[in-house]
Amino acid sequence: MRPFDRRRVLLGVTGGIASYKSAWLARLFGKAGAEVDVVLTAAAAEFIGRVTFEALTGRAVHTGLFDPGRALDHIKLAREAHAVVIAPATADFMARAATGQAGDLLGAVLLATKAPVLIVPAMNDAMWAHRQTVENVRHLSEALGYRVLPPDEGALAAGEGSGPGRMPEPETIFAHTGRLLEPDSPLRGKRVVVTAGPTREAIDPVRYISNRSSGKMGVAIAAAAWRRGADVVLVAGPLSVPTPTGVELREVETTEEMADAVAAELPAAAALIMAAAPADFRAATAATSKIKKKSAPSSIDLAPTRDILASTRGARAKNAVIIGFALETDDAIRGGREKLEAKSLDMVVVNDAREAGAGFGVDTNRVTLLGPNGQEEALPLLPKDAVADEILDRVETLLHERS
Numbered sequence: 001m002r003p004f005d006r007r008r009v010l011l012g013v014t015g016g017i018a019s020y021k022s023a024w025l026a027r028l029f030g031k032a033g034a035e036v037d038v039v040l041t042a043a044a045a046e047f048i049g050r051v052t053f054e055a056l057t058g059r060a061v062h063t064g065l066f067d068p069g070r071a072l073d074h075i076k077l078a079r080e081a082h083a084v085v086i087a088p089a090t091a092d093f094m095a096r097a098a099t100g101q102a103g104d105l106l107g108a109v110l111l112a113t114k115a116p117v118l119i120v121p122a123m124n125d126a127m128w129a130h131r132q133t134v135e136n137v138r139h140l141s142e143a144l145g146y147r148v149l150p151p152d153e154g155a156l157a158a159g160e161g162s163g164p165g166r167m168p169e170p171e172t173i174f175a176h177t178g179r180l181l182e183p184d185s186p187l188r189g190k191r192v193v194v195t196a197g198p199t200r201e202a203i204d205p206v207r208y209i210s211n212r213s214s215g216k217m218g219v220a221i222a223a224a225a226w227r228r229g230a231d232v233v234l235v236a237g238p239l240s241v242p243t244p245t246g247v248e249l250r251e252v253e254t255t256e257e258m259a260d261a262v263a264a265e266l267p268a269a270a271a272l273i274m275a276a277a278p279a280d281f282r283a284a285t286a287a288t289s290k291i292k293k294k295s296a297p298s299s300i301d302l303a304p305t306r307d308i309l310a311s312t313r314g315a316r317a318k319n320a321v322i323i324g325f326a327l328e329t330d331d332a333i334r335g336g337r338e339k340l341e342a343k344s345l346d347m348v349v350v351n352d353a354r355e356a357g358a359g360f361g362v363d364t365n366r367v368t369l370l371g372p373n374g375q376e377e378a379l380p381l382l383p384k385d386a387v388a389d390e391i392l393d394r395v396e397t398l399l400h401e402r403s
């Protein structure tokens with residue numbers, strides 16, 4: 001299932017320059033399975049066309065309160081929405097919303113809805129800093145209970161330099177909307193520790209042993225867990241993808257550092273999902289200066305690194321759900337089952353690095369989920385985001401059974 005399947009999101013777009021980014025946001029909602037109703041203010045329609053949103057969402061775009069045949073749209077839209085997202089929200093719109101004005105369709109929808117509301121302001125930095133705007137934002141969040149996602153610092157409109165006021169990227173707004181949409185997840189408020197990426201073991205100060213892990217699978221799990229309401233700690237080696245919204249990042253380099261970071265987080269973790277590919281070997285002795293080409297040794301002695309999963313056994317919180325990953329190139333299922341038993345895990349996610357579209361670097365994965373009593377469930381080739389949701393569905397079930 002996609003994260004926004006069977007969800008209806010009302011996207012309100014007001015007349016700010018950042019409204020061009022809202023087209024991408026509508027696309028992200030749609031790709032995640034949502035039905036997206038777009039409401040444009042009259043000013044927004046000066047910036048971005050109705051047709052763009054209609055083509056992206058496959059649905060009619062709403063603008064006027066008094067459009068012919070649409071007399072009760074504001075009530076219907078307000079009632080059917082599972083979440084209302086206003087992005088960008090202008091200073092003008094927030095002033096109106098703070099005083100409950102319903103003189104246009106979006107204002108009327110906001111008063112009529114019972115759905116959670118996310119307001120994403122974007123404006124010139126002086127407008128954002130104005131005392132009236134500050135007061136309006138405070139009122140919207142504290143008195144009226146709307147979630148306000150503050151603007152980023154960064155480049156403003158052409159010639160306006162840089163400062164606070166820039167609309168956060170659509171991916172960030174998307175993640176916050178997901179968190180708004182999932183109030184009943186068993187993961188809400190639970191601490192989830194996810195590991196991701198490779199680790200690096202020094203050969204000398206400039207060279208290292210590592211592997212091809214990009215961190216995409218672990219990052220997808222961390223993002224999905226945060227969207228479901230968890231407090232997520234991401235313990236990550238060097239990642240090739242951006243850190244997801246909302247998660248606390250613990251950056252590590254070596255397997256030893258990853259093991260220490262996991263050990264520190266473990267006592268409070270309701271779930272530990274080990275999607276990282278820590279290096280299994282390190283140089284038995286790392287050189288303290290760069291090894292010269294002409295004096296290079298013909299071989300490097302290897303020593304095993306610490307086994308992170310096995311070393312967590314004594315420190316796991318009671319009832320914690322522990323998930324491991326097994327990436328193999330031969331006899332993957334057998335390797336995964338051995339890991340499940342040797343390390344006392346609740347589930348092992350197995351994938352074969354040689355299979356097309358699976359494993360390191362790519363955006364998709366084909367995994368088999370192994371459980372303790374011989375359970376074996378082969379999932380089809382899926383985007384890593386979808387694999388992350390499949391894994392978290394099972395984590396939620398396990399947490400629920402143990403609660």
Ligand SMILES: Cc1cc2nc3c(=O)[nH]c(=O)nc-3n(C[C@H](O)[C@H](O)[C@H](O)COP(=O)(O)O)c2cc1C
Nearest residue numbers: 014015016017041043044090091092093122123124
């Ligand atoms: C080129 C241009 C860019 C604008 N950008 C913003 C903006 O980023 N944020 C904002 O609050 N207002 C901005 N405004 C002002 C709003 O468009 C104006 O306040 C309008 O009344 C907002 O109407 P609405 O809130 O109904 O969409 C801009 C105006 C112009 C002409």
